[in-house]
Amino acid sequence: MDRAATANRIAELIEPFNKKGIAIAEDTTFAGDLEWDSLTVMDFVAAIEDEFDIIITMNQQAEIETYGQLIDAVTKLQG
Secondary structure, three states, X not given: OOHHHHHHHXXXXXXXXXXXXXXXXXXXXXXXXXXXXXXHHHHHHHHHHHHHOOOOOHHHHHHOOEHXXXXXXXXXXXX
């Protein structure tokens, strides 16, 4: 799956978690802009892992702060 297709699918997965209806952009932050707590992040990461059949380690999660970084990480993990 290319980066654009990955981005579209992640955007769809974000929707149920985007309680404030924030417009999602490459630089949208999960903690700051979307105001997600750690439980929401864990649920979202589980949804991403299930959808793309990947594992995102705790170290990788700590480095991912924005939507764009998540797209890049998922694209890389898919090979």
